[in-house]
Amino acid sequence: MHAQPDTTPAIDMTPAEHAAKMAGYIDDGAQRAMALGNRGPIQLDAECKLHPTIVEAYWRCGFYVFEGVVGAAELADLRQDVEETLAAAPARPDPNSSPGNPSAFGGEYAKPPYRYAKPLSDPYGGTDLNNGRHPIAMQGPTASSDAPEWTVNLLDGNLQLMDASLRLYGHPGLLAVAEAILGLDFVPYNEVTFIKEPGLGPAVAWHQDGTTHWDAKDWNEGAHGFNFMTQLYDSTPANCVWALPGTHKLGKVDFKALAAASGSDQLDGAVPMMCSAGDAVIMNRQLAHGSFANTSTERRVTLNAGFFPRSRVLNVATRKLTGEEVIYTADRIHERSRIIQLGIDARQQRFPEEAPFAYKPLVGEEEQNRWNKAARETLLKDYNLRDMFI
Numbered sequence: 001m002h003a004q005p006d007t008t009p010a011i012d013m014t015p016a017e018h019a020a021k022m023a024g025y026i027d028d029g030a031q032r033a034m035a036l037g038n039r040g041p042i043q044l045d046a047e048c049k050l051h052p053t054i055v056e057a058y059w060r061c062g063f064y065v066f067e068g069v070v071g072a073a074e075l076a077d078l079r080q081d082v083e084e085t086l087a088a089a090p091a092r093p094d095p096n097s098s099p100g101n102p103s104a105f106g107g108e109y110a111k112p113p114y115r116y117a118k119p120l121s122d123p124y125g126g127t128d129l130n131n132g133r134h135p136i137a138m139q140g141p142t143a144s145s146d147a148p149e150w151t152v153n154l155l156d157g158n159l160q161l162m163d164a165s166l167r168l169y170g171h172p173g174l175l176a177v178a179e180a181i182l183g184l185d186f187v188p189y190n191e192v193t194f195i196k197e198p199g200l201g202p203a204v205a206w207h208q209d210g211t212t213h214w215d216a217k218d219w220n221e222g223a224h225g226f227n228f229m230t231q232l233y234d235s236t237p238a239n240c241v242w243a244l245p246g247t248h249k250l251g252k253v254d255f256k257a258l259a260a261a262s263g264s265d266q267l268d269g270a271v272p273m274m275c276s277a278g279d280a281v282i283m284n285r286q287l288a289h290g291s292f293a294n295t296s297t298e299r300r301v302t303l304n305a306g307f308f309p310r311s312r313v314l315n316v317a318t319r320k321l322t323g324e325e326v327i328y329t330a331d332r333i334h335e336r337s338r339i340i341q342l343g344i345d346a347r348q349q350r351f352p353e354e355a356p357f358a359y360k361p362l363v364g365e366e367e368q369n370r371w372n373k374a375a376r377e378t379l380l381k382d383y384n385l386r387d388m389f390i
């Protein structure tokens with residue numbers, strides 16, 4: 001891999017000028033978003049099947065905003081865990097970490113949990129990082145003179161960093177949605193937290209997430225699974241993820257051509273995925289999406305948890321975003337999937353009045369996957385070394 005700059009050079013624009021440039025785009029995009037008909041509560045029938053109009057809207061648009069998924073008590077737990085995790089972050093990345101993905105260890109984990117970026121930068125756009133999946137650079141305003149040198153923009157391995165996040169992973173409504181979209185035997189991908197602090201949060205340049213099945217003969221609009229994105233604070237048009245509805249059906253999107261046609265990184269037809277705190281978006285990983293530098297005054301914290309159809313992972317040979325080659329065996333999938341069952345049990349202990357989700361591939365293995373002190377060490381510790389990427 002080529003050496004990469006760790007940030008897109010800032011252009012001569014203040015955060016306030018960037019925010020002003022976004023204003024008209026935000027108004028138009030927010031109107032388009034509200035007209036899509038793809039938001040509302042999770043609706044399950046007596047058999048826990050997702051309402052067909054939700055399924056239809058998800059496949060039509062490539063995303064759906066589930067409102068009110070996380071209640072007040074759980075939201076408070078999640079926010080507190082994020083605060084504690086961020087408070088433990090070193091102020092700057094380890095100088096020996098990759099210049100393209102500056103990161104730092106914090107505690108005992110095998111994989112660095114903290115990822116950093118320069119304030120308001122675009123770490124990926126126009127580089128060949130992440131298998132080159134971010135072809136255009138976003139506009140990078142110059143951060144204010146009192147900004148820190150680095151901002152934490154990502155936490156990796158949510159479920160071992162934050163117990164509340166493990167409990168959210170076992171959410172029966174979200175897992176029922178996963179089952180409805182991917183089938184009974186859905187498999188996990190990874191869990192990360194996107195942090196976009198006001199005046200600091202970097203851009204995530206336009207991209208599609210999938211990397212493996214684009215040229216497959218049996219490629220389809222669901223070939224690379226989806227991410228849940230649970231919002232711990234209101235997610236506004238100025239700081240949220242934007243998307244081009246319907247692009248998950250089109251194969252590889254030519255972002256350079258779209259940016260040229262649109263005249264900038266403000267792609268024509270895009271919509272913001274606005275949410276209130278406690279909402280959770282399901283987003284198809286083939287959907288064209290990205291987020292702008294956060295020049296707003298509001299923080300965004302998003303917990304991502306992704307899932308795949310098993311048929312797109314089992315015995316599949318692929319390359320991780322780092323370029324490393326890997327084959328996903330049945331054993332590996334089974335071991336990684338045990339964390340779903342662990343999350344279900346952890347949630348049941350915190351919310352005993354809730355009916356737990358039954359994850360079909362592990363029915364009968366509940367006893368081996370109980371949440372307790374031992375499981376933290378034997379099952380959860382470094383679980384994210386078994387993350388799967390397609």
Ligand SMILES: O=C(O)CCC(=O)C(=O)O
Pocket residue numbers: 194204209227240241289290291302304
């Ligand atoms: O949260 C963001 O700003 C970007 C999220 C994203 O690109 C992703 O989940 O793939």
